[in-house]
Amino acid sequence: MTTTWVPGADESGYGADNLPYGVFARPGSPPRVGVRVGDHVLDLAGALGGAEFAAPSLNPFLARGSSAWRATRAKISGMLTSADSRPAVEPHLVPLAEVELRRPFEVADYVDFYASLEHAANVGQILRPGDDPVHPNWRHLPVAYHGRAGTVVVSGTGVVRPRGQRQSPDGGGPVYGPSTRVDAEAELGFVVGTSTSLGRTVPVGDFAEHVFGVVLVNDWSARDIQAWEYVPLGPFLGKSFATSVSPWVVPLDALGAARFAGREQWPEPLPHLARVADWGLDLEMALAINGHVVSRPPYSAMYWTPDQMLAHLTSNGASLRTGDLYASGTVSGAEPGRQGCLLELSWGGTRPVRLPGGGERTFLEDGDTVTLTATARGMNGGTIRLGEVSGTLRPAEG
Known part of the structure; x- marks a missing residue:
């Protein structure tokens, strides 16, 4: 050792x-x-x-x-x-x-994927009851949305409760005001180092030549704003108010012992997304509210791997820039207590999450501090830590 x-x-x-x-x-x-x-x-x-x-x-x-x-x-x-x-x-x-x-790097662009099958299925059931929870395209490509690079902040930065449109409680037209359903999302982010020219695609096999390392990500979400706005073009203001990242970028070379083939995929991806190397990552995460762990999401359960995400991100010829950040989307497992956000843990606010001292949460309250940590097996047989990303929700302003 x-x-x-x-x-x-x-x-x-x-x-x-x-x-x-x-x-x-x-x-x-x-x-x-x-x-x-x-x-x-x-x-x-x-x-x-x-x-x-x-x-x-x-x-x-x-x-x-x-x-x-x-x-x-x-x-x-x-x-x-x-x-x-x-x-x-x-x-x-x-x-x-x-x-x-x-903040360890200047963020050029920010893209957030939706790479967990369990998360996608749960959110589909919660937001679209009675419909197929996973859309037909989901198993053929890693779905994503383009985020807001200017609101990526380092761990420890306070997050202001966002304002926006949401459907009124009586189911009528929209109202405007502070979100009442602010959530946290446990994610893993990938930091791009080597850029590409416009028009060039990056094969899955070139992943490690372009991505330097990983950070922990909390992609804060306003679920009520998101639910009202996301049809037909997807998330926008419900996501863009803040994304927190850890201050430490762990190099890919430190994660060699955490690598495995990745989860089986069916149907098989198209050739440009077919895996050629082991880039599944066996990381164990812990999501805590005010110091109390409410979930332990397993990154090993992710359906799409980061090399596939990068290949898809550039498959239309979109260029990479130094400092690009793309995240995995919420990490969720199938077992109870392994979901990476309160939307799932509370099943849309219907099952409050218990906290020590008799408290409970369906969504975050002002003053709540959310902390995400993660560990992995090190190359020498011990445990390595990926640091932490933490942020405290502040009252709405304005």
């Missing part, structure tokens, strides 16, 4: 087999790129040099491509596991308690 000389790092889930990237700032200093090691951030500009690490986002490093990503990871791992490197590297370790974590 590869171990680091950083005290406590190997037991923390942030050892040499993880090394997630982020952007941090010390008081009075500009933000720069670092890698988390235990309860410290390794300042890469100090330890490695290079203008891309003195930048306020990961984008310059992401744009260098997969060869640079792998070479840099190997170099960092070597420095943190070799005792000979310790005297030179240790001065560049900064305690996490002394820094502010920033």
